[in-house]
Amino acid sequence: MTGNDLVLALVVATALGFDFTNGFHDTGNAMATSIVTGALRPRVAVAVSAVLNLVGAFLSTAVAATIASGLVDSGDVTLTVVMAGLTGSILWNLATWYLGIPSSSSHALIGGVVGATMAAAGGSAVKWQGLVAKVIVPAALSPFIAGAIAALGTFLVYRITRRVAEGPRSHGFRIGQVGSACMVSLAHGTNDAQKTMGVITLALIANGTLHAGATSPPWVITSCAVAISLGTYIGGWRVIRALGKGLVEIEAPQGMASESASAAVILSSTDFGYSLSTTHVATGSILGSGVGKKDAEVRWHIARRMVTAWLFTLPAAGLMGALAYWVANGIGGTAGVVTIFVVLILASVAFFAASRHPAVTPENVNAAWTGSVVPAPEQDEVAS
Template identity: 85%
Template sequence: MTGNDVVLVLVVATALGFDFTNGFHDTGNAMATSIVTGALPPRVAVAVSAVLNLVGAFLSTAVAATIAGGLVDSAQVTLTVVMAGLTGSILWNLTTWYLGIPSSSSHALIGGVVGATMAAAGGSAVKWQGLLSKVIVPAALSPFIAGTVAALGTYLVYRITRGVREGPRANGFRLGQVGSACMVSLAHGTNDAQKTMGIITLALVADGTLHAGAKSPTWVIASCATAIALGTYFGGWRVIRALGKGLVEIDSPQGMAAESASAAVILSSTDFGYSLSTTHVATGSILGTGVGRKGAEVRWNVAQRMVVAWLLTLPAAALTGALAYWVADRIGGTGGVVVIFTVLVLASTAFYAASRRRAVTPENVNDAWTGSIVPAAPADKVTP
């Protein structure tokens, strides 16, 4: 095996590692409201979400094409650039996961790759028009669109069912939540799993294995689908708690409205090939249900902290990706990639070890919100 082959293997492995972190980081987008309202038990919810993420990943490749060729000039991208970009995105993902902040895995990935590309080839290698139209504009609009749809849906379901007794209404909406949560999971697979497919395809183009503009091979689609499904099954309980308990106290009608709005927006964006942040959509939908329900408590201070994390994601991941490229380039060759891969593994291990001391688990994910973006949890609990 040549040095270039070693680098390609490490890049593919790291990309699948990112896909895994994407899965557990974003489980809350689909299942947070269903878990907190009791529509689905926590472990059943993440298992269902994992299966539907797997299925959704096979339904479209439009977003993968955007990532592979629509944001940076593939002719200027090397395997070292891709590796550095993945390093930046994973480190930011782990940081926000540990803090329980529902930031965007998608924007972390895009930021990391753009930052590494700029460090390697300058700003001219970035397709700014594509970045603006396919990433930044959807990022700005999607929470408001999803929130408006969810607010209107929440108002209507309470209005239409106001004469129905509370018990039967709650039970009926819990059943409805199962269907709407499944749609969000399927939609998440159609959008987020494709981003890693696009990155691996970009690496294969940089390696010369594929020609520019080539579609993702079947083995890439299958491996990315499996990685995001596994990550989803392990569940990001910290983020689930923040989304489900931290923004709005949610009842079943609100949960169904939020999930239905999220699924509609994500599926529409996937059809247009937009690299949408499903986290932004889910958060906007949940906030919308608080606005749409009279007397609901909305914790705007928590939402503000999430927005700050959203604004920081692209530049922070880009800066980390650029720094990773600088380190790898200074060392040079295969050794540079091996070094940043080793640093990434050590950092991931450190985050995991730290998380065990402040664990959020399926057993305590529904405990009362403590008022912190990082709720306290028993030290003897183990995160799955």
Template identity: 55%
Template structure:
């Protein structure tokens, strides 16, 4: 425990705070379609998802190893750089949550970490080849694969049940959705909790508390699982509304198909060490399910804004992480305190802004539009 300095402790707490935001930001990935179709009540859905997120954290550590020793050089990384990267990730998560945009928490973390290490240690501190192989290529391929799989599954589901009684079909697929949504939650815990495990492990390696090839200790796995589970239970209702109501009108067969496709892609990739964005995978599945049902409406305007957020996430978080790393690097402890206070102030402003147009469990399925307004009277963004 001699290696656990004050700065290391701050970084660990900040990493768990990111994990918490990851949970409520990404609850929609697992439960948006089940809530939209009425398969699960909102509060029941987020409770199930939170519990399974905790369980999923114990299934694999391959993604954690990719982060702790893959995309950056752990011999050059310092706790200050990791702290700066986490600040970039947390602020991007909060901003996109405010706007109701299902952007990638994973890419926010990668971007913040890459920007901070690039500024703090130089370009040699980032393994660009690994970033391309483990992050960028999966980011492009995974939503397409999930979308095609969900499209085909949706088409087959409606084809097979075309002559069956619709009330029986709906009831059956709603039961199926409970199972498939639960599997997505388990997969989310397996994939996303590992990213925080990887960051904390990287911090401990950089501080000399663990060897360079070490995996996450049990206490790291448990704390990361608990943090993401608690965040999930809070429910990111704004993003749940966007994914459940904003992309397409989801029926039970579509929801089941989207969730089943997403689960398959996420769990397979997690065990291969690919740090996927569960948000992108699940969004791709929902869009595919929308296209798979004849006469279904896909709201391409919302999808377009979402894709723009995906493209901007990594560089935006990298920019904030890089600026934060520069302040920490030149300001030492004082710089760290300044960044922490600035980040807390921005986070508080975002939370206060969200109260102007609250989205809760009791109105998440409302059909009306949610408009997010900033301090000025101008409209910042509208989510259907």
């Protein structure tokens, strides 16, 4: 194996590692409300979500094409740049997952790649028009659009069912939530799995394996689909609690309305090739479901903290990506890429080890967001 082959293999492995972290980081986008309302048991929810993420990954490649050729000039991208960008995005993902903050994995990935590209070739290598049109504008608008749809949907379902007894109504909407949550998982696969496909395709183009503008090969699509579905099955319990309990006390009608709104917005954006943040959409939908229900408690202070994390994601991941590139480039060649790969592995192990420390339990993380401890799911539900 030549040095270039080794670097390419490390880049692909790291990209699939990011896809895995994307899966467990974003499980809450699809299943948080269904778990909280009791529509699905935790492990059943994440298993269903994993399968549908896998299916969704095969339904579209429009977002993958945006990532591969629509954001940076592939002629200025090297394997070292791609590796550095992935390193920055994974480190940000791990940090926000550890803190239970539903930040955007998508924007972490894009920020890392853009930051590393700028460090290597300057701002001229970034396609700013594409970045604004297909990333920043959708990021700004999607939570409001999803929130408005969820608010209207929530208002209507309560209005239409106002004469139905609470018990039958909740039971009926919990059944409906199974379908709406499944649609969010399917939509998540059509959008989020595509981003890693795009990055691996970009690496293959940089290596000369594929020509500029090439689409993702079947093995790339399959491996990315499997990686994100495995990550989804592991389940990001910290983020699930923050989304499901931190923002609004969700009831089944609200859950179905918010999930339906999320699925509609994500699937629409995928059709246009927009690299949307499913976290932004899910959060906007949950907030909208609180606005649409009379006398619902919406914890706006928590929403403000989440928005602050969103604003920092692109630049923070970009800075990490740039730093990773400077380290790798400073060492030079294959040794530089191997070095940041080893650092990434060590950092990942440290985050996972720290997450098991009793001083930072999921309950404590949730309490930090809500101001009160919310009981965790039964241990046998989480572990079974």
